[in-house]
Amino acid sequence: MIRVIQCGLGAMGSLMARIALEKRDLRLVGAVARRAELHGADLGAYLKDPRARGRKIYPDIATAARRTRADLVMTATGSLLAEELPILEAAIDAGLDVVSIAEELAYPAARSPAAAARLDRLARRKRVTVLGTGINPGFVLDLLIIALTGVCRRVESIYAERVNDLSPYGGMVMQTQGIGLTPAAFAQGLKAGTVLGHIGFQQSVAMIADALGVELDEVREERAPIIAAKERRGEHVTVAPGMVAGCRHTAKGLHKGRVVIELVHPQQIQPEAEGTRTRDRIVIKGQPGIDLRVEPELAGGIGTAALAVNMVPLVAAAAPGLVSMKDLPVPRLAALRS
Amino acid sequence: MIRVIQCGLGAMGSLMARIALEKRDLRLVGAVARRAELHGADLGAYLKDPRARGRKIYPDIATAARRTRADLVMTATGSLLAEELPILEAAIDAGLDVVSIAEELAYPAARSPAAAARLDRLARRKRVTVLGTGINPGFVLDLLIIALTGVCRRVESIYAERVNDLSPYGGMVMQTQGIGLTPAAFAQGLKAGTVLGHIGFQQSVAMIADALGVELDEVREERAPIIAAKERRGEHVTVAPGMVAGCRHTAKGLHKGRVVIELVHPQQIQPEAEGTRTRDRIVIKGQPGIDLRVEPELAGGIGTAALAVNMVPLVAAAAPGLVSMKDLPVPRLAALRS
Secondary structure, eight states: OOOEEEEOOOOHHHHEEEEEHTTTTTTEEEOOOOGGGGGGGGHHHHHHHHGTTEOOOOOHHHHHHHHOOEEEEEEEOOOOHHHHHHHHHHHHHHHOEEEOOOOOGGGGGGGOOOHHHHHHHHHHHOEEEEEOHHHSTTTTTHHHHHHTTTTTTTEEEEEEEEEOTTTTOOOOHHHHTTOOOOHHHHHHHHHTTTTTOOOOSSHHHHHHHHTTTOOOOOOEEEEEEOOOSSEEHHHHHHSOOTTTTEEEEEEEETTTTTEEEEEEOOOOOOOOGTTTOEEEEEEEEEEEEEEEESSSSOOOOOHHHHHHHHHHHHHHHHHHHHOOOSSBBOOOOOOOOO | EEEEEEESSSSSHHHHHHHTTBBBTTTEEEEEOOOOOGGOOHHHHHHTTTTGGTTTEEHHHHHHHHHHHEEEEOOOOOOOOHHHHHHEEEEEETTTTEEOGGGGSGGGTTTTHHHHHHHHHHHHHHEEEEEEOOSSTTTTTTHHHHHHHOOOEEEEEEEEEEEEETTTHHHHHHHHHHHTTTTHHHHHHHTTTSOOOOOOOOHHHHHHHHHOOOOOEEEEEEEEEEESSSSSSSOOOOOOSSSSSEEEEEEEEEEEEEEEEEEEEEESSSSGTTTTTEEEEEHHHHESOEEEEEESOOOSHHHHHHHHHHHHHHHHHOOOOOOOOSBBBBOEEEEEEO
């Protein structure tokens, strides 16, 4: 039985906590939240789930770990490594394994090799395992591609795209994708860093390249506005024709001047309004060639939450250190309570 | 650098040896073959590949291991565990890691738990790792399914099919699938055990069920003839209308009386002659649902050979014991020589 704390009780963290309650081999023993009004509250009441009754919400990981004698913490507190580092260090220091959905932790060596090396050292010293995961980065545009190359004799190039629908998402996601902006404001947002596109391409490209032993010259990212030709409606925004309905973000990994990895992720609201079906697609040119489709795309929110919880038993059993999805056994549904 | 021996130099074994020669981190140091006329022969001459020149073909694994100081042996000598056991035991005894494409070794606990437990004990004692792999069993109808369930919160049922084309294969494959027979002779062949269908369903179903922590009541297999409506031509056989063009083999895993895993593998020659396109498909009913297609199907022969060689570095780095694909990090293209 693995004793688990959930750190971060927003939409994703709450979902992860609920999924953890369904697992045969996990015991959700508490949670951590920033909001002061939650400190000391009953987790079952907060989640509206009687199975979590009697477990508390704590103000910080050190306290939660001590009070609950937890083995592992699942974190859902942000996307960026810099934001996540204090939480990770507190968790490692408390002797907890970590499963995080912070996108940049999916493969931190990609952009922050020094921080990654330090995390790895700390984790080994405390004999805990630290993993970043999620549907993307963490599965669709990296792990699944890597697994497919396993049946290849040669790989000439990899092309993959993930077309999803952001319609259900809230204001923060609309903002980071520039949805609802004029094309000019989108361009300004890119410069100002308020329009971000997808977080995770650097991580996915580096994970693939490292798995395949390919040295890349560089990774080129491009973000272009998806201009609505027809009106599109999301839960939080309506986009008029001529305005920005999403961000088409691409990443290209070059080896000796040639594009060997190309990942495409147009994130938008209501793509089907203009005849675009959501899907994942992976095309590997090589021997043999591979053309894989998942239609509709592997679901984003629920997929990330489920994957994080499903990885808990594998992380608990793994050797200490900072690891990535390519280092662990394949994910699988962690057994449900019967 | 991992020093590798190839045991078995038929079509598959020779292909594995050639692929091993292309890998940066492997060194093919010799081979083993049954045919006496090959003993002592030059492997480079046999493979018609100068990169293997100066390496010898040996009569048995013990001799080969001693002369070459090998680390690992790749075997391609048969499908059945019983046939493979003496080879595996010799390899373990010689202190070699093993990667085998024998279908029943993909998950030997499925049908031979005692033999599997014994192999695991022997391997641990000698501190070597033993893996059975291949495109199927080993990847399409088990590992890929398992990996997809990793993004699920719940799985109600799994349906997967693999439609391939046996046209290029030789007489032995035609015979084991009953291709070219009358429907009556096919039925007799099933009873007599000369028509086998696919070898590996018991292994794939058990690997999936064990990965997901689902106890199965039973696994039901069915083999039905695919009757040609039009003439179909393979390399080694022409099938007239009304005769058997292939074997539609299915396996169903039942949990509490309900089919939770259904695998379908119609193996035939020239399916496109009657409008059937080759493909792999995986449908998971659950939360979220998943519908994945690979068209055409992941290539069989080259896929198995490539996967076996690609698994070598992962097996060499793994903990000792008898392992299966679900226990190791995801496969990936092993780095090529640059």
